[in-house]
Amino acid sequence: MSVLSNLLKLGFTLGTFLSASFKYPLSLYKNPIRSDCKFGRIIKHIKSAAKNFEGVRRIICKDPPLLRGERIFNISEDLFTCDISMENKCPPECNSYEQPSRSRVVVNCSSTRKHKMPSFCPQQDDLDINFSHNFISVFEYRTYLNRTYSINLSYNRIASVDPFIYGIKKLRNINIQHNEILQIHKNIRLMTNEQHISFGNISIKCSCEMKWIEVWLENQNRRHGVSNSIICHIQGRYIEAITMSEICSAEKPRSAVQYVLLSIVIAIYISLLLCFKMKYELFLLLREFKSLILNRYNDNENLQPNVYAVYISFDAENDNIMKWIKTVVFNLEKKTSKCVCPQEISL
Template sequence: MKDKCPFNCSCFEQPSRSRVVINCSMRGKYKLPSVLPEKNGLDIDLSHNSITVFDYRTYLDKTSSIDLSYNRIKRVDPLIYGILKISNINLKHNGISQIHKNVQLFKNKRTVQFGNITITCSCEMKWIQVWLENQNRRRRGNNVITCRFPDKNVEAISIYQFCAEGKPRSTVQYALFTSMLIVIVSLFLYLTRKYEIYLLSRNFKSRYFGRFNNKTNQQPNKFDVYLSFNTEDYNTMKWVTTVVVYNLERNGFKVCLPPRDFTPGGVQVEQIFTEVANSNSYLVILSDDYLKSQFNVIEWNQIWVHFKSNKPRRIVVVNYDILDSSHIKDRRLKAFVRVGQTFDFCNFDNKLLEDLEIGLRTNNLYINNKSD
């Protein structure tokens, strides 16, 4: 077990408990180890150190339990909550002041221990009460969370009641200013939300009037779906090629996957122009680094041009990194997130692929009619 065991730590197997113990407690660590023994069932103890960030490491995919209590952690990588093999995370006695909504993935027999903490909350975080009730049914005392609101602190387990009581007062207060702000708000919406207004208007027309003209502009193209994503990111590339493309093609979609379908040695920009034009709809995998490549920028601009000029075409967006609209610079992509026309990568009912297929089919009537 000495192979890849961190410096100044002890590593040993316990076959009777089907685990490999990594004891790095009180070892003066400032960050998570880069590597650990390549074994399943890792039980990691990194308590009583000076670690400030709980970020993703590949060995976490083989970890069953990790103790990070008594550190200085302020931020937890949201992707960690989606690692299904981890059954317990101990984050007691740290500096955590925010909890990401991905923590909801820890349910049933899986537990996260935050201890007694105070976090910044809003009434959009009512989900935290449901999650806490689920966690406390199995082990009380792990999480005593206080929500900090602008005017008072509230126990997170009672956030539903607090927000229900506060809503009438807010409604009356804002109603007094409504008549004075109508012109200002309308002008503000026009100047700053034109893409949101466009998407909502287009969706309304498609839903209620599309059936009257859905046969006029139907032009069969080479591909049903064009996939646009950051091909340089290994994790995104692996998920798209092995999961998304496989499921779409298995269900009858003709998919344009640029790394596979572009001609090797050809001019990439020309092929982007050609194949975007030759596709009926577009599936965009929105990640934090989606528009950092010049080719993705060109690709996205072409997708938007054809989306606007051809009413039957649709854009389906998967929010791969669960980005908040405030973290998105492109105003068009920001609009998709703001109006709720995206699919979160970690949708909690495990129906993402089914939802994508339904969304693509209902938005492209000529795909529905292929089997007729």
């Protein structure tokens, strides 16, 4: 057991113990000292008090096995940790422990062949999570991210990031280098100056609506020293994101008047094209329509004479046929007031 736990059972408070360590030479020699996170919380005070009493420096660690036999004062403060079990929400196949010297709870799931982020993590605050070197494809939102200040997702297969993640103020450090990021959501602008994210070298699809990425990228690299290099695929070209303004600054949005004028021009062009290509068909349709209107309003005695439409298909390259066609048209024009020349169709 930890010596601190034993002292508390004897009626000592933490304040009493620390106060006594500065006034009297405490002899804890041959006590089974467990060098865990609980002992780590007071080791600074004991070391400070030991400046006055040489005997305190002989305290030997009994547990954990990794530190057994070591003198307490020779052990790095980072090694005073408490393991967290699966019962206390440590993800399967991961290593979790509390580390008071750095005011954090470490969750190490690196190289555990995970294909998605664990659904739970320890309930403590200030999580420092390592999910690197796995097969995770999506950076999903999890509730434990609200208690996380740093997460490492490098060397995975992440193609997309949940936009909600960028709004988590607690999450100060995000590392997603060496992944397969294809897009960056505009919500990334919700990140404060105290937060930083590391993409590394990536290539994404961009548009001129993403000109904000130029300013954002410059601020990230300047404030945090993060070497993010983002290549944009835009208008069939590959450019650095920090130079997007060179392409997009010259573009001006079209006004509503411009769209209306363009529509009118297109409509006129299509109308003229139809009139030219289908002039005979249009003439016949108009004639039928006119005849229908006149017959509706005229008496039966004043009916218009019957009108017939004749279509002639012929080979204009044949001189004999062409001569005959001209003769037919000539005779028709003599006997009728109107004659529409037939449309020539090559056979």
